[in-house]
Amino acid sequence: MDRAPDVAVIGAGIVGLCTAYALAERGTTARVYESGVPGHGQSGGESRVFRHAHDDPRLVEFTRQGRAVWDEWADRLGAELISRDGVVALGSPVPGRLRILQDAGGIRVRTVDSDELQAGMPLLAEYRGPAMLDEDGGAIRTRVAVQCLADALGDSVVTDEVLSLRPTGHGTVEVLSTVGREEYASAVVCAGLGTARLARNVGLSLPIRSAAHVRLTFQVRGAPPERVACLQDSSGDFGEVGVYAAPYPGNSRYAVGLSQAVEVREDGSVVDPGALAALSDRASAYVSRALPRLDPEPVEYLHCWVTSLPWSEDGIAVWEADRILFAAGHNLFKQAPRLGRALAGAAMAEKLEENLRPSATLGRPR
Ligand SMILES: Cc1cc2nc3c(=O)[nH]c(=O)nc-3n(C[C@H](O)[C@H](O)[C@H](O)COP(=O)(O)OP(=O)(O)OC[C@H]3O[C@@H](n4cnc5c(N)ncnc54)[C@H](O)[C@@H]3O)c2cc1C
CATH class of the missing domain: 3.50.50.60 (FAD/NAD(P)-binding domain)
Known part of the structure; x- marks a missing residue:
């Protein structure tokens, strides 16, 4: 043997x-x-956000080191594994997170005004609050x-x-x-x-806590933009405070989810199945308000179990x-x-x- x-x-x-x-x-x-x-x-579905922004400086450093490993492996495997279009973050946490990122060093991150925001994230409705661009972040090509x-x-x-x-x-x-x-x-x-x-x-x-989560994918109306950043929206300006979003390869589709998850019992069953549908409806409503260049009718749903740690x-x-x-x-x-x-x-x-x-x-x- x-x-x-x-x-x-x-x-x-x-x-x-x-x-x-x-x-x-x-x-x-x-x-x-x-x-x-x-x-x-x-790990299912296309696209995830690679962002450096975290509230723990040790995790920012871990992520910065991780970005280098992604690049090394992308070279060796001969494939693009993370897009080059960055991540924009919106809302009141921006100044604090920017400080942590700048203190870490070695991460290209800066505040952006509304013109730069439109250029980097052309799917977004007009927004004038705090915003930053993590240029070394991007959309992970998960399936690749x-x-x-x-x-x-x-x-x-x-x-x-x-x-x-x-x-x-x-x-x-x-x-x-x-x-x-x-x-x-x-x-x-x-x-x-x-x-x-x-x-x-x-x-x-x-x-380990488990929960159920839903993320929706929307079609871009008209020609896909050449560049489109991932989005982390904590602003509340468009009616939600915990939204993440990432483009698919080719930028013709954009996946959007609310960070909230739905409670699961010890035996693995979902406590309130209606809550998942309600989260989907909220994500669609968010898209209508915040991302007017997307058709608000989802073209794909990703329902998934997620695990997390209590802290x-x-x-x-x-x-x-x-x-x-x-x-x-x-x-x-x-x-x-x-x-x-x-x-x-x-x-x-x-x-x-x-x-x-x-x-x-x-x-x-x-
Ligand atoms: C919709 C969604 C959006 C997300 N967005 C982001 C994001 O933007 N950025 C980010 O970094 N992360 C994101 N995440 C989280 C990230 O995708 C997960 O944390 C990550 O994929 C977990 O990978 P894993 O390998 O630990 O677990 P899994 O992908 O769950 O892999 C575990 C595997 O183990 C197998 N398995 C289980 N038990 C056994 C057994 N007894 N024997 C053999 N096999 C077994 C399972 O079949 C499974 O394939 C998101 C997750 C979801 C669902």
């Missing part, structure tokens, strides 16, 4: 794929277990990223569900899957909604138990290559970065 790879990675969402790719960069073999289709969990990474990993990604895993007591980790029983030097669990369940196998109770909607943490690592958080797409490298290092017996330990509460506003 063939020798098992060195590391088991559970979950082929963006975090698991990046972790396995980062292991391969360092010559370490991995098997990536995926019960469904790679990139179809929380998932495809390139999955192709690069090839047969290392297997369709198989992990039911349980545990340390054997002699320096290895045993993984029991639908069709297998294998031992590895270490394991990294990046199973999204399934992470807390697997952590219970080793006696860890992770404070911040951008919180990230990694739990360790005897050679098994459990990664959790929200808004992880942009962080995945940098996080993947950190997880790969820890899986190869390096010390886990202090900022990623749960006690560090990375992402907590400061």
Whole structure:
């Protein structure tokens, strides 16, 4: 029988794929277990926002480092993974966030007036409040990223569900899957909604919250603009304070979501299914007010489970138990290559970065 790879990675969402790719960069073999289709969990759908703006300076720095990894991998994989059109942020948090970004250094970010805003974000209605442009941010080409990474990993990604895993007591980790029983030097669990369940196998109770989320996609009326930035609107000027939006490749479609999510019970059921439809209606109404160049009739819905940590909607943490690592958080797409490298290092017996330990509460506003 063939020798098992060195590391088991559970979950082929963006975090698991990046972790396995980062292991391969360092010559370490991995098997990536995926019960469904790679990139179809929380990583599903086209486009995510890559923004540097966070309320924790440590997370700004982590994100800045992550941007460099995206660029390195884009060069190596020969694909555009993040658009070059930046992210505009609107509203009263702008001055505070700008200060954190400027203090971090190395990020091209500045305030913009209404003319510059129109040039960079031509879909937006007239707006005269505080605004900044994160020129090094952009729209993540999510499907291209998932495809390139999955192709690069090839047969290392297997369709198989992990039911349980545990340390054997002699320096290895045993993984029991639908069709297998294998031992590895270490394991990294990046199973999204399934992470807390697997952590219970080793006696860890992770404070992962799950919720349901909806994001809508709208068609641009007329010819698509040549340049269009992502949007983070906290202004309330158009009736909502937590809106994010990102263009699709080619700029003919624009995805818009409210940051709010809908509560889910312990058994996984949605508390109020009507609340998801209400969020969709609010997003459409927002589009009518704020983004008049979009047809307000959605052309696509993305209903999705999301996980988060209690201290911040951008919180990230990694739990360790005897050679098994459990990664959790929200808004992880942009962080995945940098996080993947950190997880790969820890899986190869390096010390886990202090900022990623749960006690560090990375992402907590400061
Ligand atoms: C609509 C929407 C918009 C978002 N916007 C942004 C954004 O703008 N910017 C940003 O950075 N982030 C954003 N996020 C968040 C980001 O997409 C997620 O944080 C990220 O994709 C999580 O990736 P993951 O690999 O951790 O989890 P997932 O993608 O959920 O992957 C986990 C995988 O594990 C598999 N799995 C689970 N249990 C098992 C098991 N027992 N055995 C084998 N496989 C298993 C699942 O099938 C799944 O494929 C958004 C999310 C959504 C839904």
